[in-house]
Amino acid sequence: MSKLVEVKNLKQYFNAGGSILHPLHVKAVDDVSFHIDKGETLGLVGESGCGKTTTGRTLLRLYEPTSGEIHYDGKDITKVNMLPYRRKMQIVFQDPYASLDPRMTVGDIVGEAIDIHKLASNRNERKDRIIAMLERVGLNSEHANRYPHEFSGGQRQRIGIARALAVDPEFIVCDEPISALDVSIQAQVVNMFEELQQQLGLTYLFIAHDLNVVKHISNRIGVMYLGKLVELAESNELAFHSLHPYTKSLISAIPIADPVTSREKKRIVLQGDVPSPLNPPSGCRFRTRCRYATELCAQKEPEFKEVMPGHYVACHNLDKID
């Protein structure tokens, strides 16, 4: 399989005040590298503030990266004009209540991208295309003249997906697309993402904090902590044979909807809170909450290396972890 998207040493720092001599930065994403193959789904999980959304947005250059490289289909797109690439790379946002313009009709929301990229030569063609998109996501033509407030959360997320699909993209960043939806609606939207992927050969970067869902939809999963990727592996490998202490505790903290399993499960409860990204710990960023932390962890940052084929981990103490 060929790589569709590749990021190398991606960094995204945000200014956070300070003085000219001592500027403060939030290191939202700090030296992250990974690739996504054509047609695959890469899941990205982590707690709030770990930089998963920033990674997704920087990848699309919705933020200009501080440093690092982004490659799309073999070409470096770190500095180029993005307009032609916007047709290929799209995003579905987290909050379907905030990401649709309340003063535009659904038809215009979906049609805006068609206009920008001049994908329709006349009004009828534009209309047909909009209807085709709405039908693809399980809505119908009469919805095109309505406004977002007339729809439920699940339907709005479908509109958001239709908007992303309007330009026939190859790659979609799905940024927490289901976390604002009711449980019984989540499965509908997850299934739709899978069906669209099969029909259209899409590639996804699926960002979410719910590891149950990410495991279900992804081929491989990356785990982020405080702006760093700490582990990346094939989904079953990650779910059943994780190596990093953070991944292990994250998995053990997830409530399993099965009384017997959850009674038997050994839980590793992490102490404390996530440190501030303004002033992250030296060395390994997880060391302040890690029970295996040693002197070395405070001094040297662990390298993100491949310990088994396709399984990457950044930890000094892999041999000590049971």
Next chain:
Amino acid sequence: MMSELLLDIKNLRLSFFTPAGEVKALNDVSIKLDEGDVLGIVGESGSGKSVTAYSVMGLTAYPGRIVDGTIDFNGHRINEMTEGDMRKIRGNEVSIIFQDPMTSLNPVYTIGNQITEVILLHTNKTKKEANDRAVELLRLVGINEPEKRLKQYPHELSGGMRQRVMIAIALACEPKLLIADEPTTALDVTIQAQILELMIELKNKIGMSIIMITHDLGIVANMCKKIAVMYAGKIVEYGSTDEIFYNPKHEYTKGLLRSIPKLTEKEHKKLVPIEGTPVDMLNPPAGCPFAPRCESCMKICMKAMPEYTALSEGHYSACWLLQKEAVMQGGGRS
């Protein structure tokens, strides 16, 4: 020791009288809770799970009104109490933790101020004693340097810490019943695990009962002894945790369990969603509210609401399919 009945909600009907019409938020809800038990209420947004719990606190704000039914809690008939009497037991015998710790603390008062407020209101303690008790409570919920924290304001604490403060306030008078309304929805999973662990630990220490309101089936599987599944203002199924998970009888419960992905599953199975959208509570369907989304919907389901069928001791469900089965087996109706 026989556990005693602490909370008994009988046939509660509660409506919101909005300009657009009457919204029947609770439609004949009955719940029994023993001392020391943990009851989970699950359901989607708008299913009435929070309204049920708030009614126990006497928090049925305008335009909501209890139309019918009774709420008995610890020797009080809540639905007949005056606001003044209610204030005496609120925070004292029953307390609540709200969903969002970011908005449920008062930003202009210190943490200490907000904890001691409850203590001073309900006990005869002096300010000094109340302060000592606040320190003790913060230590109990696992906050380090409690003396320093008392002087801080909510914005100086993280989400997990704020939720701990909320729990400390709720536990200040050692209530008989703690209502937790989605206490961890706004928190990250590792912090969620800390908070849930803390709640169970404190329950065992103080011996209180908990009503856990959540949409996360994982949380109830882990914490609760009994579960009430709500849909459109009605308890559609009620039973022990094992019965609900391993022997669900209502089509909605079954659908809910089928639709959630599990981390522990090795093979990729396609999810089976519940089709359709949640009920519009302004115009609910005539019969069973779940009928329009139900795969096994029959003619009668669209016309009339089914009675509860008792499936075993303490396990019952409202579904016409079960009524039909019961009739075919000859009797066994509730």
